Amino acid sequence: MLGRSVPFYRETIAMTGQLLAGLLKPGGRVYDLGCSTGNTLIELSRCLAHLRLHFIGVDNSDAMIRKATRKAGMYSKLDCLDFQAADIFSVPLREPAAVIMNYTLQFIRPMLRQDFIKNIYDVLPAGGVLIISEKSVHHDPLFNRVFIQLYLDFKRRQGYSEIEISQKREALENVLIPFADAENLRMLRQAGFQHADKFFQWFNFSSFVAVKE
Numbered sequence: 001m002l003g004r005s006v007p008f009y010r011e012t013i014a015m016t017g018q019l020l021a022g023l024l025k026p027g028g029r030v031y032d033l034g035c036s037t038g039n040t041l042i043e044l045s046r047c048l049a050h051l052r053l054h055f056i057g058v059d060n061s062d063a064m065i066r067k068a069t070r071k072a073g074m075y076s077k078l079d080c081l082d083f084q085a086a087d088i089f090s091v092p093l094r095e096p097a098a099v100i101m102n103y104t105l106q107f108i109r110p111m112l113r114q115d116f117i118k119n120i121y122d123v124l125p126a127g128g129v130l131i132i133s134e135k136s137v138h139h140d141p142l143f144n145r146v147f148i149q150l151y152l153d154f155k156r157r158q159g160y161s162e163i164e165i166s167q168k169r170e171a172l173e174n175v176l177i178p179f180a181d182a183e184n185l186r187m188l189r190q191a192g193f194q195h196a197d198k199f200f201q202w203f204n205f206s207s208f209v210a211v212k213e
């Protein structure tokens with residue numbers, strides 16, 4: 001459950017909903033790339049119901065997609081929610097009004113990220129929105145050390161044992177590769193987004209919104 005390991009996880013989903021409510025017109029398609037068990041889209045289908053959007057979640061884990069679909073059924077949301085087991089590099093994005101990638105870009109090989117974001121920019125229409133949340137690295141070694149320490153404190157408060165913390169760190173080493181916030185913002189602007197900014201930060205976790213003009 002990401003809520004235990006990502007600070008302000010629920011709040012980030014709520015802010016994503018608030019941003020989309022302010023930026024989208026009714027009736028569009030919203031993609032969540034790396035949707036895991038569908039928490040984000042299930043919540044958005046509830047809080048953005050008035051916009052009559054269609055939500056498509058994509059993840060390459062069959063188990064995650066099965067769980068997401070089961071949850072959507074439990075909430076009677078299968079009419080507007082569709083979960084697909086696919087690789088986010090090969091899934092076609094059909095006329096998306098918005099694309100969300102929360103804590104997924106960090107798992108994509110760094111050298112592929114710029115082109116990946118550019119492809120999203122290319123398929124978005126004018127007014128299209130991209131929302132990204134990421135773990136981040138700080139280039140100032142002092143802040144980087146302190147932020148990592150504060151994150152470890154957060155995990156201990158969430159009930160993780162020292163063994164669990166070190167096992168997770170080993171599992172994610174060289175797999176989760178965070179960028180600095182400035183690098184993520186530069187990537188969004190280089191992809192073409194005329195509007196791009198950070199809308200939330202908790203130490204080494206940040207969320208960004210970008211809009212195509």
Ligand SMILES: C[S@@+](CC[C@H](N)C(=O)[O-])C[C@H]1O[C@@H](n2cnc3c(N)ncnc32)[C@H](O)[C@@H]1O
Nearest residue numbers: 034035036059060061086087088102103104107
């Ligand atoms: C940290 S989780 C994302 C959490 C989710 N966005 C949320 O906010 O609850 C990263 C997800 O990305 C998926 N993923 C990673 N690489 C992928 C790829 N190439 N194609 C599809 N899914 C991918 C993983 O299976 C995992 O479920």
